Amino acid sequence: MSVTDQYLLNNENYAAGFTGPLPLPPSQNVAVLACMDARLDVAAALGIGEGEAHVIRNAGGVATDDAIRSLAISQRLLGTREIILVHHTECGMLTFTDDDFKQQIQADTGIKPAWAAEAFPDVEEDVRQSIRRIKASPFIPHTDAVRGFVFDVADGRLNEVK
Amino acid sequence: MSVTDQYLLNNENYAAGFTGPLPLPPSQNVAVLACMDARLDVAAALGIGEGEAHVIRNAGGVATDDAIRSLAISQRLLGTREIILVHHTECGMLTFTDDDFKQQIQADTGIKPAWAAEAFPDVEEDVRQSIRRIKASPFIPHTDAVRGFVFDVADGRLNEVK
Numbered sequence: 001m002s003v004t005d006q007y008l009l010n011n012e013n014y015a016a017g018f019t020g021p022l023p024l025p026p027s028q029n030v031a032v033l034a035c036m037d038a039r040l041d042v043a044a045a046l047g048i049g050e051g052e053a054h055v056i057r058n059a060g061g062v063a064t065d066d067a068i069r070s071l072a073i074s075q076r077l078l079g080t081r082e083i084i085l086v087h088h089t090e091c092g093m094l095t096f097t098d099d100d101f102k103q104q105i106q107a108d109t110g111i112k113p114a115w116a117a118e119a120f121p122d123v124e125e126d127v128r129q130s131i132r133r134i135k136a137s138p139f140i141p142h143t144d145a146v147r148g149f150v151f152d153v154a155d156g157r158l159n160e161v162k
Numbered sequence: 163m164s165v166t167d168q169y170l171l172n173n174e175n176y177a178a179g180f181t182g183p184l185p186l187p188p189s190q191n192v193a194v195l196a197c198m199d200a201r202l203d204v205a206a207a208l209g210i211g212e213g214e215a216h217v218i219r220n221a222g223g224v225a226t227d228d229a230i231r232s233l234a235i236s237q238r239l240l241g242t243r244e245i246i247l248v249h250h251t252e253c254g255m256l257t258f259t260d261d262d263f264k265q266q267i268q269a270d271t272g273i274k275p276a277w278a279a280e281a282f283p284d285v286e287e288d289v290r291q292s293i294r295r296i297k298a299s300p301f302i303p304h305t306d307a308v309r310g311f312v313f314d315v316a317d318g319r320l321n322e323v324k
Contacts, residue, residue, distance in 0.1 A: 003192045003215075004244050004309050010209025011320045018318025024254055026200035028165045036216040036232055038188040041205050044212075047172025053165075054198040057219040059232040065277050066228030070198055070221040072267070073279065078254055082165050092186055092240055105234070109300045115227050117235065138271045147166050156180025158173045 022051035024078065030054075031074040033130070034086035035061035035093075039153045042086065046158075054080060060093040061086055062118045063130035072139040083140075085130050085148035086158065087123045094121065123150055127161040184213035186240065192216075193236040195292070196248035197223035197255075201315045204248065208320070216242060222255040223248055224280045225292035234301040245302075247292050247310035248320065249285045256283065285312055289323040 031054040034042050042048065042055050056070045063071075063085070074080045098117040106112040120126035127148035135143045149158040193216040196204050204210065204217050218232045225233075225247070236242045260279040268274040282288035289310035297305045311320040 002244060002307060003190045004246050004307065007192075007208040007210065007246065008320060008322075011207055011318075014207050014209065015318035020201065020318060021252070021316045022201045024199075024201075024252060030165045030169075031198075036193075036218045036236065037186075038213050038215055038217075039182065039184045039186075041210075041212050042217075043203050043205060045173055045176050046169040047176065048169065050203050050206075051200050053200055055200075055204075055219055056198045056221075057217055058228055059218075059235040064228045064231075066220055066226045069226075069275070069277050069279065072275070073221040073254065073263075074198070076267070077258065077263070084166055084169065090183070090186060092235065096239065101235075101239070105238070105301055108303075111300045113231070113234070113301055115231050117231065138273045139267055139275055141270075145164060145166065154183045156173075156177035156182060158170060160170075 026051065026053050026078060026080055028052040029080050030082040030084060031056060031071055031080045032084045032086060033061055033063065033067050033071070035088055035091060037088055037091065040086065040088055040151055045151060045156065060091065060118050060120065060126065062126065063133040064118060068137050068139055071134065075140055075142055081142045082145040083134060085127055086151050087127050088151035089123065089153050091123055093119045094123065124161045188213065188215050188240060188242055190214040191242050192244040192246060193218060193233055193242045194246045194248060195223055195225065195229050195233070197221070197250055197253060199250055199253065202248065202250055202313055207313060207318065222253065222280050222282065222288065224288065225295040226280060230299050230301055233296065237302055237304055243304045244307040245296060247289055248313050249289050250313035251285065251315050253285055255281050256285065286323045
C-alpha cells in the first residue's frame, strides 16, 4: 500500500469524528509562515485549533514572493492581522548553497532554475531577513504584529528571534 | 494578550510533552502540497505523524514556482517520492479574480504585483492544473506518484480528483 493510500484510510477515521463546517475567515486573525519540515507539526506546536489561522509553509519558511502572495490574500481578503514566522534548528536549508543546488540540477537535467533556492547559513538571520521582506512589501497592509521564532527540533520549544 | 502570545503559552505545554529529536528526512518519503486554509489541519486530516512528511502550503495549494522549489528540495535533497495535493471546497480562491485583486492593490498602493494571484473558478480543475505543472517541471525527478484531492470542509473527507 502506498503512503498516500494509508493517509486516505487515516482520513476515513478523521472524517468520522469531524464536526464542521467552520467559517472561511480565520477566527484568530493570524497567519503563520513556517518551514515544510516533517518534524514541525505547526498546529500541535502552537496549539492552533481548526478554523483559527492560515498556515503557509515552504522550504525554509522563507518570505518568498509566493509567501507574500499568500499573506496578501490572507490579510486583504480574509482579515488576518498578526503574522508568526517559524524557522527551526537543524534545517535542511543550512546544508547546501543555492549555487551548488542549481548547478546539480543543471548537471542532471540541462536546465538551471530561474528561481533562488533560498538556502541560508544562519537560521536566526534568515528569520530577520524574512521579517524585513514582509515589512518592506507594499502588498501586506498590516505589519505591526510580525514576530519570528526558531522551533527547536530537540525540545519542541519556540524561541523568539529579536 | 495577542494571539501570538497565546500560541506561545500553548507551545510551553507542547514542549513539556515533546519527545525528540527525529531524523531530518521525512520517514514516509512523501510531500503534501495543500491550501493555507484555516479549516484544514493537514496532519490531523491525513493522520500524518511527526517526522513523516513535508507539508507545503500556500493560498490555494497551487503548484506555483515556489511550491516547485520546495518540492525539488524535498525530492532531490531529502528523498521524498510521493506527492499529495490538497485543495478544498469553499476555497477563498474561488471568490475573486486575479485582475480584480491586483487592480484593488494598485488602487490602494499605486503598485501592481508582478506575480499572479492564482485565483481559480473550479477547484477540481485547479488540482488537475497543479498536477500538470508538477509533471511538466524539469526540477521534480519523481512524478509517478502524484495524486490530487479536494478536502470537503463540511464533512472532513478527501475526495480524489481524476
